[in-house]
Amino acid sequence: MKNISRIVVAALLLINLPAWAQEPETQQLVVPLSKPGERGKLIINLMNGGIEVTGYSGKDVIIDAREITKEEMKKIAVPWTSGEAALDQYFDLRSDMPEPAEAPVPDFYDLSNSFPDKKDNINRNTEGMKKIGGSTFHLTAEEKNNTVEILSDSWMQGLKLNIKIPKNFNLQLNTSMGGDVNIENIDGYLEIENPNGSIEAKGISGSAVLSSFNGSIKIDFDKVDPQKTMSFSTMTGDIEVKLPSSTKAMLKMKTDAGEIFTDFDMKVLQNNPKIDKENRGGTYKVSITKWIYGELNGGGQEYTFQSMNGSFFIRKK
Amino acid sequence: MNDDRFYFLLTEYLDSQLDEGLELELKAELVRQGENVDDLENLRRMSVSMNRWKIPQPSERLKDNFYTLLAAEQQKQDNLVSGYWWRVLSEKFAFGLWMPRLAYGLVFLLLGYFAGITFSPSASQNGQIATLSAEVDQMREIMMLTLLNDPTASERLKAISTSHYLNDPDEKIIRALLKTLNNDPNENVRLAAVDALLMFSGIQEVREGLIGSINHQHSPMIQIALTDGMLALNEKEATPALQRLLQRKNLNPLVKTRVEQTIQKLI
Numbered sequence: 154m155k156n157i158s159r160i161v162v163a164a165l166l167l168i169n170l171p172a173w174a175q176e177p178e179t180q181q182l183v184v185p186l187s188k189p190g191e192r193g194k195l196i197i198n199l200m201n202g203g204i205e206v207t208g209y210s211g212k213d214v215i216i217d218a219r220e221i222t223k224e225e226m227k228k229i230a231v232p233w234t235s236g237e238a239a240l241d242q243y244f245d246l247r248s249d250m251p252e253p254a255e256a257p258v259p260d261f262y263d264l265s266n267s268f269p270d271k272k273d274n275i276n277r278n279t280e281g282m283k284k285i286g287g288s289t290f291h292l293t294a295e296e297k298n299n300t301v302e303i304l305s306d307s308w309m310q311g312l313k314l315n316i317k318i319p320k321n322f323n324l325q326l327n328t329s330m331g332g333d334v335n336i337e338n339i340d341g342y343l344e345i346e347n348p349n350g351s352i353e354a355k356g357i358s359g360s361a362v363l364s365s366f367n368g369s370i371k372i373d374f375d376k377v378d379p380q381k382t383m384s385f386s387t388m389t390g391d392i393e394v395k396l397p398s399s400t401k402a403m404l405k406m407k408t409d410a411g412e413i414f415t416d417f418d419m420k421v422l423q424n425n426p427k428i429d430k431e432n433r434g435g436t437y438k439v440s441i442t443k444w445i446y447g448e449l450n451g452g453g454q455e456y457t458f459q460s461m462n463g464s465f466f467i468r469k470k
Numbered sequence: 471m472n473d474d475r476f477y478f479l480l481t482e483y484l485d486s487q488l489d490e491g492l493e494l495e496l497k498a499e500l501v502r503q504g505e506n507v508d509d510l511e512n513l514r515r516m517s518v519s520m521n522r523w524k525i526p527q528p529s530e531r532l533k534d535n536f537y538t539l540l541a542a543e544q545q546k547q548d549n550l551v552s553g554y555w556w557r558v559l560s561e562k563f564a565f566g567l568w569m570p571r572l573a574y575g576l577v578f579l580l581l582g583y584f585a586g587i588t589f590s591p592s593a594s595q596n597g598q599i600a601t602l603s604a605e606v607d608q609m610r611e612i613m614m615l616t617l618l619n620d621p622t623a624s625e626r627l628k629a630i631s632t633s634h635y636l637n638d639p640d641e642k643i644i645r646a647l648l649k650t651l652n653n654d655p656n657e658n659v660r661l662a663a664v665d666a667l668l669m670f671s672g673i674q675e676v677r678e679g680l681i682g683s684i685n686h687q688h689s690p691m692i693q694i695a696l697t698d699g700m701l702a703l704n705e706k707e708a709t710p711a712l713q714r715l716l717q718r719k720n721l722n723p724l725v726k727t728r729v730e731q732t733i734q735k736l737i
Contacts, residue, residue: 327655342622342624344622344623344624344656346656346657348689360624362623362624362627362656362658363658364656364657364658364691366689366690366691381624382624382627382628382631383624384623384624384627384658384661384662385658386657386658386661386691388690388691388694388724389724455627455631457627457658457662459661459691461691461694461724
């Protein structure tokens, strides 16, 4: 069985736009799969601006990308995310890099020039002026053995991606600065981290591990993979999960300041069922964290919900 | 006159043993009780004649008849039991008598023996149980270490979840959990690692690792999870690390508040 691996370097996209002209143009990349019809995986790291993924009946991966406008950028930029914090997040996702606290900050990452309250005498008023050269964004998509990875060189640039993929795909998405992630109609496993935006998914058959800081998480399952664990975490955002009413699961929930609601017939257990059942007097085991355990339909895989200020809404279909 | 005396006089009278004076006394008592004295006289006469009746003695033939009947009955019994030898044996050993007793005794003896075996495990069985549980723990450890390297976050979560079942995790497991806490790319996995490590906070290495991780983390949720953990453990050793965290630029304000509160409470 030949294992064909192809690297498809799709494009170096250049957009030249005069500043006063129309909306940013959308560019399209079409990425065919090595093994069309078989399960694939989509990986996106460090995208900034918003991602929409929809499952469709075609065989290729179709990527529509456009630069986000200034208005959209303003909406998603978060005040405390600047220079060093952005650098921190970048290093988080590349764990082989040295620890940021010790590594010297390279000059070209210094973003202090983009802060509006810089004190100099330059006149930045652009009324009556044309923008020359426009903005360029570099977007590449690599396909290897049914895994499609979308990379962007200018990770600070805001790009809005609209992607159509075959339904049987697993997703691994990590965004950094902002923008929402919207997933629809996928039969697979979702692993999404969107620290500064919300995550919304519907028409999902499979499982999910989702996390956001300031955004909310909302996911609607048509079917749930009974073999897989799930986990949802936020800091301030609420979490809403809709599960089929026959779902068997053990929910493990903790929120500092939020509330938990469900319309399932959930059997709430006081303690960690695992520690109590198997407590053979292990000397070192301590039950510190205050989790609430809820059993659905007799129990099953563990679904973890955790948040600081967010509330949980666990609904049945 | 009391009852005892009355009945004594009465019986004596019926036996014709009373002298005149006492007879008068008895008759006076009867009159006092409202009884007819003539009835008494009739009663005496009847008593005397009853004494004269003869009790018929059994004839010689009773003895003969009895033995004849006995023999006939025995014959009937013998015809029911087949076999000559059985008859001889049963006559010799009188099974009827002590056989049931022996049977009962044997049954209780056996019951007691088996009950003893069931309820008190022998030394070798205890040893077997200990080795089995150690083997199961070992298998769980191996599975956990393997799964921790899985490219899928969901499987890594499962791996961390199995650590709840371990009783005494060895160094390999602790180091693997700490490495996951500091390096895993997925937020949810790192949070689960904090939780699992807090469960083993009795181990010194675990506490040191958690404190060391505080300034390694850039994610606000993990920073808060570690801070809360230190508070729950009342770990005063963590205060220097927490103060260093406060000095970090661009620390999330929610984290900042939480850390400041925790430092206060840890004093």
